[in-house]
Amino acid sequence: MRIYTISLILLSTLFSCKKDANEADRSAYFGGEIINPTNDYVLLFSPNSQVENSDTLFLNKDNRFFTKLNPLKSGLYTFIHGGQYQMVLLEPKDSVMLRLNTIDFDESLVFTGDGARKNNFLIKIFLENEADQANFINISQMDPEKFESYIDSSRTERLNGLAEFSEKRKLSPLFDKVAETSVNYSYYSAKEMYPFAYYGYKNLKDYKNLPPGFYDYRKDIDYNIGSLGDFFIYNRFLYSHFNNMALAEFYANAPEDAVFNRNSVVYNLEKLNLMNERITNDTIKNKLLKNTARDFISMCEDTSAVKQIIASYLQKTTNEDDKVYIERLYSAINQLKPGMVIPDVKLVNYNNELHTFSDLITQPTVIYFWSSNLKIHYKNSHYKIRDLKKKYPNINFIAININDNDKKYWKRTLDEFKFPVDSEYQFKDPFNAKQTLVLNTVYKIIVVDKDMRIVDTFYNMFHSKFEDKLKDLNE
Numbered sequence: 001m002r003i004y005t006i007s008l009i010l011l012s013t014l015f016s017c018k019k020d021a022n023e024a025d026r027s028a029y030f031g032g033e034i035i036n037p038t039n040d041y042v043l044l045f046s047p048n049s050q051v052e053n054s055d056t057l058f059l060n061k062d063n064r065f066f067t068k069l070n071p072l073k074s075g076l077y078t079f080i081h082g083g084q085y086q087m088v089l090l091e092p093k094d095s096v097m098l099r100l101n102t103i104d105f106d107e108s109l110v111f112t113g114d115g116a117r118k119n120n121f122l123i124k125i126f127l128e129n130e131a132d133q134a135n136f137i138n139i140s141q142m143d144p145e146k147f148e149s150y151i152d153s154s155r156t157e158r159l160n161g162l163a164e165f166s167e168k169r170k171l172s173p174l175f176d177k178v179a180e181t182s183v184n185y186s187y188y189s190a191k192e193m194y195p196f197a198y199y200g201y202k203n204l205k206d207y208k209n210l211p212p213g214f215y216d217y218r219k220d221i222d223y224n225i226g227s228l229g230d231f232f233i234y235n236r237f238l239y240s241h242f243n244n245m246a247l248a249e250f251y252a253n254a255p256e257d258a259v260f261n262r263n264s265v266v267y268n269l270e271k272l273n274l275m276n277e278r279i280t281n282d283t284i285k286n287k288l289l290k291n292t293a294r295d296f297i298s299m300c301e302d303t304s305a306v307k308q309i310i311a312s313y314l315q316k317t318t319n320e321d322d323k324v325y326i327e328r329l330y331s332a333i334n335q336l337k338p339g340m341v342i343p344d345v346k347l348v349n350y351n352n353e354l355h356t357f358s359d360l361i362t363q364p365t366v367i368y369f370w371s372s373n374l375k376i377h378y379k380n381s382h383y384k385i386r387d388l389k390k391k392y393p394n395i396n397f398i399a400i401n402i403n404d405n406d407k408k409y410w411k412r413t414l415d416e417f418k419f420p421v422d423s424e425y426q427f428k429d430p431f432n433a434k435q436t437l438v439l440n441t442v443y444k445i446i447v448v449d450k451d452m453r454i455v456d457t458f459y460n461m462f463h464s465k466f467e468d469k470l471k472d473l474n475e
Helices: 008-016 021-026 102-108 116-139 144-169 173-199 204-209 216-220 232-245 247-252 265-278 282-299 303-316 320-334 375-391 407-416 430-436 464-474
Strands: 028-035 041-045 055-058 064-069 075-081 084-090 095-101 110-114 346-349 354-356 365-370 396-401 424-427 445-448 454-458
Touching: 028 041, 028 084, 028 102, 041 064, 055 064, 084 095, 084 102, 084 116, 084 173, 095 102, 095 116, 102 116, 110 116, 116 144, 116 173, 144 173, 173 204, 173 216, 173 232, 204 247, 232 247, 232 265, 232 282, 247 265, 265 282, 265 303, 282 303, 282 320, 303 320, 320 430, 365 375, 375 396, 375 464, 407 424, 424 430, 445 464, 454 464
Parallel strands: 028 095, 365 396, 396 424
Antiparallel strands: 028 064, 041 055, 041 075, 075 084, 095 110, 346 354, 346 424, 365 445, 445 454
């Protein structure tokens, strides 16, 4: 797709112009304003598209962007700014404009223009669902009957509100499908997650004691809603559902007093089998298979178990690129085990000078990561490291910002908070470096000795085990 950027000042003129009827029937407009931007562009993904098929919509001097989509593929589009994302439903003849503040991304999001009402309603449902997620730990402690009554009532109220809204405005079947899925599959997710939260891992075997009919809704599950393959509410349900469904196989092969183990090879093989059996849509199935295999091999240290999962995965997926990704991931993980020399990736410092790990690591070193898009994390991590530097003077600390090709906002953050820049870097090649270091989260910490050999990896610099390791290395 072509990339369009245009000032919103021209909108009134643009929309007042007469357009060819056929073109108007097939096209739509999308744009908006970003308050407190964390980079200078918005990425727009069409339904079921890959990263390489995204549009890059650059912000102008007023932090606004605009694009015309012609011909339009009706569906849920994903837009991303600064690592945060949301969805917008676009259909022919829409002209949807958004306004959001990155400090309060979802809560501040408002749509205007033709097609705005349906999207504002969908955001309302989304925020209600997210509030439910935030409160889930509390309501999941209710006994099953009370829990079921509580979420049944909430679901009924929202479906009634949807019916009233849709009836008044005579909206499209696609809107109705998205909105109903938002309500119903969020409800389904809550039921699938309930036994894990209510019983806990230690007593999860008691999930069999749930009331008869607790899972009656499963007869209504559609595993193959291709038009909503990117919809996070639908995907969240599918993962929760297969996590739950595989419990039967886990306990059938475990001792009577077994504590549930999420990294059990039996359990994860069963998840892959269930996904393969029940889902016929290749796009949906391949994504679930890939992410399940990825999560397992990233966390499991049992080489034999990992090989079983990879073999099962490779038999089931039909996506050749995903196969290559999983095999490379496994190879990369093997290169990052304790005792291995950390790969010598290329870095760029604040002054745009090129370095490698071998240039920088001459003593025990902590490598930590951050993103300009995660303000609370980068503030807390830098303040914590500042204290650790004083306590452990014999240890070097290297900070790597992982914003892809975004030097402007990286440096602006460093300057704004007056962070020392002498140990601050970015990857020269972010995409390949992240794959090489198996970097899926900014919370990852890699500790190496003076010879660049990996000592350990952590995911919480505030945990006592992390500091215990630093005490040993500082001696």
